[in-house]
Amino acid sequence: xxxxxxxxxxxxxxxxxxxxxxxxxxxxxxxxxxxxxxxxxxxxxxxxxxxxxxxxxxxxxxxxxxxxxxxxxxxxxxxxxxxxxxxxxxxxxxxxxxxxxxxxxxxxxxxxxxxxxxxxxxxxxxxxxxxxxxxxxxxxxxxxxxxxxxxxxxxxxxxxxxxxxxxxxxxxxxxxxxxxxxxxx
Numbered sequence: 001x002x003x004x005x006x007x008x009x010x011x012x013x014x015x016x017x018x019x020x021x022x023x024x025x026x027x028x029x030x031x032x033x034x035x036x037x038x039x040x041x042x043x044x045x046x047x048x049x050x051x052x053x054x055x056x057x058x059x060x061x062x063x064x065x066x067x068x069x070x071x072x073x074x075x076x077x078x079x080x081x082x083x084x085x086x087x088x089x090x091x092x093x094x095x096x097x098x099x100x101x102x103x104x105x106x107x108x109x110x111x112x113x114x115x116x117x118x119x120x121x122x123x124x125x126x127x128x129x130x131x132x133x134x135x136x137x138x139x140x141x142x143x144x145x146x147x148x149x150x151x152x153x154x155x156x157x158x159x160x161x162x163x164x165x166x167x168x169x170x171x172x173x174x175x176x177x178x179x180x181x182x183x184x185x
Contacts, residue, residue, distance in 0.1 A: 002118030002127045003158065009110040009117075010167050016107040018178055024108050025175075025182035028097045037180045040089045044173060047080045075142050078149065079135070081166065085173040087132050094179055111175050114168070130156050 050058075055069050064072060098112035118127035125133075134140050134151035141150040142162070150159045160168070 003160070005113050005117040006127065006168065007164060009113040010164070010171055012110045013107070013171050013174075016110070018174070018181070020107055021175070021178035022181045022185070024106055025179045026185060028094070028108075028179075028182070030091075030094055030097070030179040030183050032091050032094070032176075032179065032183070036089070037176070040084055040176065041180075043080065043084045043088070047077055047084065050080070051077045071144055074144065078142055078162070078166070079140065081169045081173075082131070082135050085169040085176070086128060087135050089173070089176045090132065091176070091179075094176070111172075114172070125153075125156075127158065130158070 050073065053073075055066065058064075058073060059069060095115050098108055098115060102108050102112070115128055116126055118130070119125065130138075130153040131151050133153040138154070139150075139152040143150060143159075144162075147162045148159045149162055149165045151157060
């Protein structure tokens, strides 16, 4: 149930421009420190660089078999991307602001759906909270054969297609980037 809600919200966000998001977020009046944004954006840039560095730059000593280097790089990118966007950039202020009444046509509704998916009652962990817990102290298995990532947080577990997980991280990162733009204006 919750994963379908996230998938639908991610699909809807493809048609929303950054300009629309910034306009909507400006009304929320986000307050996150510049230092937090700068750290997150620096880490995100490092992940992007890591993703495209030549193999020789990653393993200068030549100790990692070339056949494993691709998967090690992908693993690093997926884990750091998730950690930066779903854990480090977590903002109670920005997420809780989505609980207030929003216009029916507000693109922020899709982000509310993402952040609240999987929870039926107030106080229950959402899918995003479980994924955060998995990234911080649970188990994560990146299965490149089946192209999925498996998260385990105590008794809870879920598998997401790698592309859906990547899209989730990038859309949540986009949310915070647009919030930063809204703060600056």
